[in-house]
Amino acid sequence: MKTCxxxxxxxxxxxxxxxxxxxxxxxxxxVKESFYNxxxxxxxxxxxxxxxxxxxxxxxxxxxxKVAAGFPGTPSTEVMDYTQQRYPDIYCEWSTNEKVGxxxxxxxxxxxxxxxxxxxxxxxxxxxDALGGxxxxxxxxxxxxxxxxxxxxxxxxxxxxxxxxxxxFNIPVLEPSDSQEAKDLMVRAFEISEEYSTPVILKIxxxxxxxxxxxxxxxxxxxxxxxxxxxxxxxxxVIMTTIMTKAKGSEHPKLTKCFNDFPAHMNRLAQDSNDFDxxxxxxxxKKIGVITAGTPYYYTKEVLPExxxxxxxxVMPLPEKMIRELAEHVEKLYVIEDGHDILExxxxxxxxxVIGKELFPKFPEMMRFTPDIIEEKxxxxxxxxxxxxxxxxxxxxxxxxxxxxxxxxxxxxHKIKAAADVTCGLIGCFPHMESYSLQKCMGSSIALAHGYxxxxxxxxNFVAMIGDGGFWATGINGLMNLxxxxxxxxxxxxxxxxxAMTGGQNVASSEFGFNYKPENKLDIATVCEAIGVxxxxxxxxxxxxxLEESIxxxxxxxxxxxxIVKKPCVTKFKLPxxxxxxxxxxxxxxxxxxINIGCLAIESKRKNxxxxxxxNEDICTGCGLCSTVCHTEAIKN
Amino acid sequence: MFYSMxxxxxxxxxxxxTGKNIIIAGVGGQGILLFSNLLSKFYMKLGxxxxxxxxxxxxxxxxxxxxxxxxxxxxxxxPFIKAGDVDYVISFEQxxxxxxxxxxxxxxxxxxxxxxxxxxxxxxxxQKVMPGCKTEMIKRSENKKFIIDPxxxxxxxxxxxKMMNVVMLGYYAELRGYSHDDMIQIVRENVxxxxxxxxxxxxxxxxxxxxxxxxAK
Numbered sequence: 001m002k003t004c005x006x007x008x009x010x011x012x013x014x015x016x017x018x019x020x021x022x023x024x025x026x027x028x029x030x031v032k033e034s035f036y037n038x039x040x041x042x043x044x045x046x047x048x049x050x051x052x053x054x055x056x057x058x059x060x061x062x063x064x065x066k067v068a069a070g071f072p073g074t075p076s077t078e079v080m081d082y083t084q085q086r087y088p089d090i091y092c093e094w095s096t097n098e099k100v101g102x103x104x105x106x107x108x109x110x111x112x113x114x115x116x117x118x119x120x121x122x123x124x125x126x127x128x129d130a131l132g133g134x135x136x137x138x139x140x141x142x143x144x145x146x147x148x149x150x151x152x153x154x155x156x157x158x159x160x161x162x163x164x165x166x167x168x169f170n171i172p173v174l175e176p177s178d179s180q181e182a183k184d185l186m187v188r189a190f191e192i193s194e195e196y197s198t199p200v201i202l203k204i205x206x207x208x209x210x211x212x213x214x215x216x217x218x219x220x221x222x223x224x225x226x227x228x229x230x231x232x233x234x235x236x237x238v239i240m241t242t243i244m245t246k247a248k249g250s251e252h253p254k255l256t257k258c259f260n261d262f263p264a265h266m267n268r269l270a271q272d273s274n275d276f277d278x279x280x281x282x283x284x285x286k287k288i289g290v291i292t293a294g295t296p297y298y299y300t301k302e303v304l305p306e307x308x309x310x311x312x313x314x315v316m317p318l319p320e321k322m323i324r325e326l327a328e329h330v331e332k333l334y335v336i337e338d339g340h341d342i343l344e345x346x347x348x349x350x351x352x353x354v355i356g357k358e359l360f361p362k363f364p365e366m367m368r369f370t371p372d373i374i375e376e377k378x379x380x381x382x383x384x385x386x387x388x389x390x391x392x393x394x395x396x397x398x399x400x401x402x403x404x405x406x407x408x409x410x411x412x413x414h415k416i417k418a419a420a421d422v423t424c425g426l427i428g429c430f431p432h433m434e435s436y437s438l439q440k441c442m443g444s445s446i447a448l449a450h451g452y453x454x455x456x457x458x459x460x461n462f463v464a465m466i467g468d469g470g471f472w473a474t475g476i477n478g479l480m481n482l483x484x485x486x487x488x489x490x491x492x493x494x495x496x497x498x499x500a501m502t503g504g505q506n507v508a509s510s511e512f513g514f515n516y517k518p519e520n521k522l523d524i525a526t527v528c529e530a531i532g533v534x535x536x537x538x539x540x541x542x543x544x545x546x547l548e549e550s551i552x553x554x555x556x557x558x559x560x561x562x563x564i565v566k567k568p569c570v571t572k573f574k575l576p577x578x579x580x581x582x583x584x585x586x587x588x589x590x591x592x593x594x595i596n597i598g599c600l601a602i603e604s605k606r607k608n609x610x611x612x613x614x615x616n617e618d619i620c621t622g623c624g625l626c627s628t629v630c631h632t633e634a635i636k637n
Numbered sequence: 638m639f640y641s642m643x644x645x646x647x648x649x650x651x652x653x654x655t656g657k658n659i660i661i662a663g664v665g666g667q668g669i670l671l672f673s674n675l676l677s678k679f680y681m682k683l684g685x686x687x688x689x690x691x692x693x694x695x696x697x698x699x700x701x702x703x704x705x706x707x708x709x710x711x712x713x714x715x716p717f718i719k720a721g722d723v724d725y726v727i728s729f730e731q732x733x734x735x736x737x738x739x740x741x742x743x744x745x746x747x748x749x750x751x752x753x754x755x756x757x758x759x760x761x762x763x764q765k766v767m768p769g770c771k772t773e774m775i776k777r778s779e780n781k782k783f784i785i786d787p788x789x790x791x792x793x794x795x796x797x798x799k800m801m802n803v804v805m806l807g808y809y810a811e812l813r814g815y816s817h818d819d820m821i822q823i824v825r826e827n828v829x830x831x832x833x834x835x836x837x838x839x840x841x842x843x844x845x846x847x848x849x850x851x852x853a854k
Contacts, residue, residue: 296716392759397699
């Protein structure tokens with residue numbers, strides 16, 4: 001007996017310890033994932049990995065949004081996709097364009113429900129008129145615009161900054177710096193919108209949208225919408241300004257009834273913003289102070305952990321007291337902001353001197369802030385790393401099998417002068433393809449061509465090429481204009497059944513989408529006919545000879561004409577592939593004509609010292625376009 | 638070779654490894670986002686703080702894609718990794734590997750495929766061909782490097798050029814000594830059902846390549 005007792009004890013203790021450890025480590029894992037109520041032991045929140053777009057959608061859900069409308073635009077397109085997929089309680093729609101989308105949201109807001117408009121900054125240019133109307137008016141349900149700025153031009157757009165609209169229309173702008181903030185600020189934006197009776201812009205950027213981080217989620221949140229009908233009327237600012245400027249007769253009670261003192265609301269917001277927790281003053285070292293917002297806050301925080309910060313969640317209007325407090329605390333005050341120098345200018349207007357673009361020159365010297373740039377300028381003796389110089393950049397080209405390649409090819413082959421639109425087809429403007437000589441904004445090409453043709457007394461036929469997305473967005477206006485002003489132009493409408501460039505969202509003529517019903521589908525040919533186009537042909541893009549003939553006939557015709565080129569987007573609809581083509585190297589004369597049709601599948605590769613033109617069989621769809629340009633018949637299927 | 642880690646060994650791993658900065662690079666269509674998604678699920682399970690930032694140009698149309706993947710014991714601040722702070726460059730295309738070589742720490746590690754999609758600007762004659770052999774340039778780098786040649790490891794079960802992301806995941810897991818069972822479980826849960834079998838075969842292939850190469854070294 002005596003001899004076994006110690007062994008038994010040891011074993012029991014060991015087993016006990018092992019059990020403790022197991023429970024502990026399990027708990028340890030769970031605690032990291034979830035938060036518990038200490039008293040009841042119920043789970044109150046969980047951690048989720050979300051990118052900025054996903055977090056904004058979640059924020060909309062938690063704010064009790066009823067209506068979301070907008071138009072696709074990189075980088076904020078996914079906000080709508082996530083809202084629709086995850087939270088079917090929210091009514092979602094892709095509107096025909098940004099202006100329509102915002103107007104839908106304004107209407108829903110007047111009905112008393114929180115509503116959301118989603119677009120990119122370039123899209124807000126289209127919707128600016130609607131925003132001007134809503135700014136300064138009476139707001140019932142909160143009205144928030146989620147606007148994506150393509151900071152750093154990552155997806156190739158213009159160097160825009162949505163905060164200009166905040167300045168211009170005197171409306172608040174919020175800017176999150178990570179996913180958690182994106183969710184929180186979304187809820188906050190609706191509160192501000194209702195409290196201060198103003199539309200609110202939530203500025204997200206290509207970086208916040210595409211950065212995934214942890215977000216605390218209240219899993220028990222139950223979706224709830226509230227109707228807030230505070231004002232019986234809501235009018236644009238014109239009436240208010242009439243009263244404010246004391247125009248004759250403006251004191252009539254029927255007019256003053258509609259009065260909304262919007263400057264007072266904004267002044268109150270500017271005062272209150274000094275106490276907002278979304279603006280955070282971090283007083284640390286006295287040498288360097290930084291006023292910043294968005295992701296640049298994290299870049300700077302990582303490079304200069306000792307510095308003092310004013311991290312703005314509300315970038316407009318500015319919390320003046322906080323800025324002055326920081327300015328007094330530090331020796332040197334910097335402004336670090338992506339986009340234009342808007343914070344800098346607004347702070348300088350307050351009479352506070354800050355260092356901004358004199359140290360960090362903006363575009364074209366810099367596309368966007370990176371931790372490297374801040375380190376180089378603000379940390380003495382930081383090591384510098386230089387990239388390999390000869391690494392080539394990657395020019396965007398069309399996907400293999402894209403219908404746009406066929407059209408670009410035909411236009412170039414017959415030297416037809418044409419305008420491109422904002423569509424995947426604009427890749428045809430690049431120097432290796434040279435299919436188009438004019439390209440501007442979304443939906444513009446029809447009116448551009450019309451303008452060109454009337455200026456040239458209709459002696460030339462300058463052709464317009466437009467995608468189905470651009471056509472429904474604003475191109476249709478150009479077409480109506482062209483008809484009733486008696487133009488003889490030709491329009492090529494490329495119908496790929498979706499908005500391909502932003503990843504395949506539905507348009508009015510798509511056979512899918514949030515609110516799709518077959519009986520409501522609009523047909524491009526029918527609409528063109530109703531508008532009064534004389535000559536309408538519909539062709540399949542892959543029938544090369546037929547397409548070529550149709551375009552040539554339309555261009556030669558002495559009347560207005562539309563050629564509708566049909567082929568669903570190869571990337572969105574994942575069309576079945578044909579056997580890939582290949583190049584017979586013995587026959588190939590290396591004229592590079594096939595490369596210059598702009599297909600992604602055709603590469604020039606170096607093999608044993610000489611250059612070979614090859615077709616990448618993983619990418620090729622076997623559409624056969626390249627074989628139509630080869631004069632030695634080296635391309636085989 | 639395949640084993641599942643206990644919670645104890647996870648904790649030990651977390652104590653040894655306080656965090657890493659990884660750049661995942663390639664061209665559109667190579668599954669960079671899937672790779673970083675799968676990896677994030679694994680590090681989430683380990684309880685790390687994460688930030689993953691995807692820089693997608695016109696990825697679908699021949700552009701480059703890069704993903705800045707950061708995991709750490711402490712909250713991650715900057716979504717982008719500073720040049721000189723990168724622990725791993727995991728690249729599915731060798732031109733893209735060269736693009737990020739200067740970002741590596743002195744003891745940083747390169748994990749790359751020798752697959753090459755000729756840059757569209759070179760194809761179209763807008764830019765000159767890069768002088769020298771790219772694979773040789775990577776080999777000359779002073780960093781530790783692991784190079785996979787897809788042509789050497791062709792398999793009848795899957796197209797290695799398309800599945801390089803999952804092959805690389807297997808390779809990386811073996812290199813870091815992570816549990817393959819856990820990783821395969823993550824692949825199973827996050828890949829569409831009809832692709833699961835092919836993906837797992839690709840994963841095992843990657844782990845096997847790593848195993849033989851690491852033993853040889």
